[in-house]
Amino acid sequence: MDNNAPTGRSPDHPNKATPDEPGSRRAAYYLGISWLDLAVSLSIMVIVGAVVIWVAIRVIQPAPPSTLTISAGPEYSRFWFAAQKYKEILARNGVTLRVLTSSGTLENLERLADPAIHVDLGFVQSGLASIPSVVSPDTRRGGLMSLGSVSNWPLFVFYRGPELTRLSEFKGKRLAIGREGSGTRQIVLLLLRANGVEPDSNAQMLPLVGEDAVNALLAGKVDAVFLTADSARPELTAKMIRTPDIRLLNFTQAKAYVRSFPFLSQFDVPMGAFDLADNLPPKATATIETTVELIARDTLHPALSDLIIEAAGEVHGGASLLQTAGEFPAPVAHDFPLSPEAARYYKSGKSFLYRTMPFWLASLVDRLLVLVVPIVVVLIPALRFVPPLYAWRVKSRFYLRYGELIVLERSVLDDPSEQSYVEFTKKLNAIEKGLNKLQMPIAYADHFYALREHISYVRSQIAALRRGNDSRQ
Template sequence: MDKHASPKRSLEHPDKTSPDEPALRQGAYHVAISWLDLVVSVGIMVIVGAVVIWVVIRVIQPAPPSTLTISAGPQYSRFWFAAQKYKEILARNGVTLRVLTSSGTLENLNRLADPASHVDLGFVQSGLTSIPSVISPDTRQSGLMSLGSVSNWPLFVFYRGPDLMRLSEFKGKRLAIGREGSGTRQIVLLLLRANGVEPNDDTQMLPLVGEDAVNALLAGTVDVAFLTADSARPALMEKMIRTPDIRLFSFTQAKAYIRSFPFLSQFEVPMGAFDLADNLPPRSTDTIATTVELIARDTLHPALSDLLVEAAGEVHSGASLLQKAGEFPAPVAHDFPLSPDAARYYKSGKSFLYRVMPFWLASLTNRLLVLLVPVFVLLIPALRFVPPLYAWRVKSRFYRRYGELIALERSVLDDPSEEKYAEFTKKLDAVEKALNKLQMPLAYADEFYALREHVTYVRSQIGALRTVKDSGT
């Protein structure tokens, strides 16, 4: 096809139809819009949008569960009562907290590490993962995370007899070191081993705790009682301080312990802490302390993480003998990594939605925003591609016919035989019939008539070529 030929030529001076050219019905089905092309164009955008929404739904956090389970500690223990307060706070926000009693830190950890237990939270004394014989590798790698420390957990050691300065001097004595399964017992055993004190015939280690340990010490059936913040109630400590021949052990090597065991910290019992009038104890005494952390599974919903850290602030932030006001909760983690959600909360607090809305409404709104933002940011701008896609689909029909027309013209020019001309005429008739059956939007009528004019032009040019050939023959 001659690219320099004017397509308007045949309209002003149309060539006569060849005698061999069939009379074809000239016409097309013009419509206001091609619904098929529009449906396909819009359909592609709908599919793309559905994929985007599916990806967002897969990535977005589901709604926070309405029920959580916490493994707290022995009934009526300090952290059992703390868990009851958590339960009240979460209930105000529509979340039910189930409180399970346990023998202590070890059982809490085992429950958290076992998905079949369905325990979401637990109070865990820091430092236990440094004891290989106590915590298994599976527990260390079970996907647990810390929501922060919620309390100091100082160790108070009362003993009978003359002043002692080192734990190694307790060798050969009767020691009340806490119940089986408690974190305190494991920490005490770790410290005693570091001082060469092992259970044997000379050194007895008894599973006594709290008031039982105090009574045994007062009765003389044990020589040393290791107490923690949960079991060393102020009344019991004052009672022992007032008893002649019973002393509060001072960790004169506290700094060495802290450097040897990074999960430990130095804790000072102030002079007069138990009785200001009688100045008991009569001097400041150094001891060592661990912390208690709120441990959760790494699947904990971010909204619930915020709610729990907020509840921890309400429960544990008060001043006491063990801590300053506002000291806890704190973003301090030892055995397990600090949760990213908890770290964000400690740094910037609750998000705007959770500050101004009820918990359930803020959670719903947050999820809707996460779902709708991709729709507005990605899908709505993508709609501008619908008109070009629609135009391309309509014009592609013309492009396809032009390709056929060029191929037919070249086939005859390369081989102007009678057989090739007959084949050309048959195929060109088929092209023209197919063209006249197209449904064309009125907006593309000019392309339609230009293509039909070019079909006529090619027919006339090949017809003229055949006439010249016949004349030459």
């Protein structure tokens, strides 16, 4: 018989069963899996996932609004009619467009820059925001962006009398320069002042526009009229160009204007453009033009940006006397930066989702992708950390008891008194009892038995130390 085999009796009390003797305590409870540890491990991943999804939701754009508001222009003006067409096109995609009339570009800008007024879009003549006396700094900093130019806006100057070639020659004359609040009036005033022509000083500026201005010129009540694409209707221009002594101003300094004012460009009226049969005008005539941009607040939903530019192409993309087919809309912006969404649209067109799906469905899928991508990219790889985390939680119970065992052993070695031995035995039995009541997965039974073996080893080493001390005494 092996005298060193464990007997299950306490060295200090040979007749008393040790805590690990069968029948003296409930055996360790083995599980197929520790559901609590697994739940805690998965909960950590769920919390991480919730944080990732929360961040994604915070940065994701909300669903596009179903209603937009555009500030267009005077009722029955060119851009009022354009806005009505926008309204029909957007309605096909489930978006309602409210059309507001306005006095013109200046009111459109003021509405866009005022957060208290709910306006999302507006037609704005380029160049106005560069005139400090016209547009306030707050308006220029109002968080506005351009969706691109939707039309050119040539300036036609008809005048009575001998041939003139420069705006400076209009000093002392009566000039119809457009209604108050219109972009055209402000641009014309800017150009006239650059030529030394000042209102109420050396020229009379009258707020006449369109047919009223033309009738005043024909009746001799004004000396010149300044018309733009909206007011220079074909029947009006034909009436003036056929009237003796009324001429279309040829901007011989057109290139100088373009260099001096970056928002201007040269526009050439072709020979015969107003009447092919009578070849009117009888020769090509140079003039200058601005553009009209579609300005939006920078809060405009990106999905709606694509939809609006697409509508602009349908409304403004045709050929006319003023433009070639497909010339507009164009990524041309002057006073406000071109929005990133618009720049992307002009470069690449509509995204795959919006090309292949209805607008409402593409918008939904687009937003869902923002949630799916973090789940696929972050959460699924993060699941590989669940098994190590689960194993660490199970093993941590053994690590805790190993720490207690080391501290207990060193306390006796530092103080080998009888009281220390008694305290050691008490605490060691408590460690072993706690270990034997431990619930653990069966896969970690080796850690359980290794710890029990080490407990027995420490018990035997301390018992040997105690017998050695007793024999020396």
